[in-house]
Amino acid sequence: MDKIIEIRHLQKSFGTNVVLRDINFSVSKGEVVCIIGSSGSGKSTLLRCLNLLEYPSGGEILYHGNNILEQEMSNAVYRAKMGMVFQQFNLFNNLNVLDNCMVGQIKVLKKDPASAKEKAMEYLELVGMSQFITAKPNQISGGQKQRVAIARALSMEPEALLFDEPTSALDPELVGEVLKVMKKLARSGLTMLVVTHEMGFARDVANRVVFMDSGVIVEDDVPEVIFNNPNNERTREFLRRTLEE
Amino acid sequence: MERTFLEWVILIWNSNWSLFLIGARNTLFIALTGTIIGFAIGIVIGIIRTIPIDDNTHPVARIAYKIINFLLLCYIEVFRGTPMIVQAMVVFYGAAWIYNIHLSPITAGIFIVSINTGAYMAEIVRGGILSVDKGQFEAAHSIGMTHFQTMANIVLPQAIRNILPATSNEFVINIKDTSVLSVISVTELFFLSKSAAGVNFAFFQTMSITCVIYFIMTFTVTRILRYIEIKMDGPSVFTIHGSQSVPEAQIRIVNRE
Numbered sequence: 040m041d042k043i044i045e046i047r048h049l050q051k052s053f054g055t056n057v058v059l060r061d062i063n064f065s066v067s068k069g070e071v072v073c074i075i076g077s078s079g080s081g082k083s084t085l086l087r088c089l090n091l092l093e094y095p096s097g098g099e100i101l102y103h104g105n106n107i108l109e110q111e112m113s114n115a116v117y118r119a120k121m122g123m124v125f126q127q128f129n130l131f132n133n134l135n136v137l138d139n140c141m142v143g144q145i146k147v148l149k150k151d152p153a154s155a156k157e158k159a160m161e162y163l164e165l166v167g168m169s170q171f172i173t174a175k176p177n178q179i180s181g182g183q184k185q186r187v188a189i190a191r192a193l194s195m196e197p198e199a200l201l202f203d204e205p206t207s208a209l210d211p212e213l214v215g216e217v218l219k220v221m222k223k224l225a226r227s228g229l230t231m232l233v234v235t236h237e238m239g240f241a242r243d244v245a246n247r248v249v250f251m252d253s254g255v256i257v258e259d260d261v262p263e264v265i266f267n268n269p270n271n272e273r274t275r276e277f278l279r280r281t282l283e284e
Numbered sequence: 285m286e287r288t289f290l291e292w293v294i295l296i297w298n299s300n301w302s303l304f305l306i307g308a309r310n311t312l313f314i315a316l317t318g319t320i321i322g323f324a325i326g327i328v329i330g331i332i333r334t335i336p337i338d339d340n341t342h343p344v345a346r347i348a349y350k351i352i353n354f355l356l357l358c359y360i361e362v363f364r365g366t367p368m369i370v371q372a373m374v375v376f377y378g379a380a381w382i383y384n385i386h387l388s389p390i391t392a393g394i395f396i397v398s399i400n401t402g403a404y405m406a407e408i409v410r411g412g413i414l415s416v417d418k419g420q421f422e423a424a425h426s427i428g429m430t431h432f433q434t435m436a437n438i439v440l441p442q443a444i445r446n447i448l449p450a451t452s453n454e455f456v457i458n459i460k461d462t463s464v465l466s467v468i469s470v471t472e473l474f475f476l477s478k479s480a481a482g483v484n485f486a487f488f489q490t491m492s493i494t495c496v497i498y499f500i501m502t503f504t505v506t507r508i509l510r511y512i513e514i515k516m517d518g519p520s521v522f523t524i525h526g527s528q529s530v531p532e533a534q535i536r537i538v539n540r541e
Binding site for chain 2: 090092094114115116118119120121122123125127128129130131132133134142143146147148175188191192195
């Protein structure tokens with residue numbers, strides 16, 4: 040399979056605090072990979088390294104075989120290929136819903152406004168927010184914001200979409216609408232990398248589940264193995280604690 | 285014959301109204317121009333002072349940035365740390381003595397107010413940029429925007445909205461503080477009021493009129509800027525016209541923040 044990203048010996052430390060040590064894994068086209076693990080295990084940092092929002096301290100990130108940490112490819116060009124959905128939505132507060140989905144297309148991809156709008160509407164339709172195009176972010180609910188954030192990322196037509204705990208900041212009743220959109224995307228063949236605490240989502244939707252603990256990947260396998268018959272004691276312990284709640 | 289206060293005011297206004305109006309016009313002109321130029325200076329410096337510098341920055345760029353930043357800091361500290369009345373004297377007479385440039389008082393006045401406001405605005409803008417949520421920068425970077433695209437399209441519009449109250453404050457201060465320019469004979473409101481009072485020696489009555497004019501100007505300006513703020517914020521309630529099932533429905537979404 041065509042590997043979009045391959046990570047080799049990735050390391051990240053903040054000062055003396057080592058957050059990621061020797062991470063190796065890859066994501067192929069069309070895969071849905073869920074990263075699970077307790078708080079502080081480094082899963083968000085790993086995702087942020089993939090988008091260079093955090094700059095790795097060592098190792099390689101191969102994008103279609105080219106190491107983006109060495110290549111002349113600018114960070115901005117690479118980032119445009121990796122969409123990101125944040126825990127706190129981070130919609131542009133000064134722009135309405137439609138402009139949130141258009142600004143990147145116009146400024147970064149240099150598209151003309153008409154085709155940018157068409158693309159934006161297509162994805163706003165997909166996430167069910169096409170009625171709210173003139174609303175400002177502070178006028179809509181958290182779940183709606185997150186759906187717009189997903190449409191914004193999709194409008195850039197990225198090769199992969201990174202989700203950083205997309206439902207953790209939502210009221211429980213609003214989690215469903217966002218997960219529904221994500222399931223729809225997963226079925227459409229989009230490459231997704233999801234840091235999540237939603238074990239149900241990981242079990243049902245993911246092709247692969249990665250369990251992280253203290254900055255290392257403990258186990259990387261299909262959901263059936265991870266959830267039913269994990270090989271590692273730490274995975275078993277984590278799942279027992281999480282699923283009990 | 286003893287005049288009442290009101291009779292004095294009417295008399296002074298009737299004989300000096302053109303002086304008051306010219307003074308008010310000059311005051312407003314200097315304050316407005318000075319605030320706008322100062323705002324522009326503040327934006328430029330604020331942007332420069334918030335350029336992110338990290339380990340990946342080229343060493344030469346880092347040193348150049350340090351030097352520029354130091355010079356800007358000197359400008360800010362010197363002009364914030366000395367009285368405008370003294371700056372006016374130094375610039376006006378200094379320009380004449382050192383460079384043999386004889387500035388017109390109004391030009392000198394605008395120059396002083398601009399660079400003085402610029403020094404304050406630089407810090408206000410910097411604060412405004414820092415007050416924008418870090419997530420806004422990250423989201424903009426994540427869709428591939430460069431630092432300057434992020435600034436121009438996402439951060440500055442929000443920062444400017446956030447610093448509007450402080451800017452309106454600066455404008456009001458400038459309307460009042462142009463009065464110190466009377467020391468370099470700028471024909472602003474206070475200077476002309478003084479000359480009017482010098483004719484009739486009715487200082488209290490004349491300055492009472494001056495007070496009212498200053499207040500009308502500052503109050504009008506704060507109201508106008510407040511109105512602009514409200515306009516920029518837009519309504520806090522969003523109405524959808526027509527739903528999928530009922531086209532004539534109006535669904536009101538109340539601001540949930």
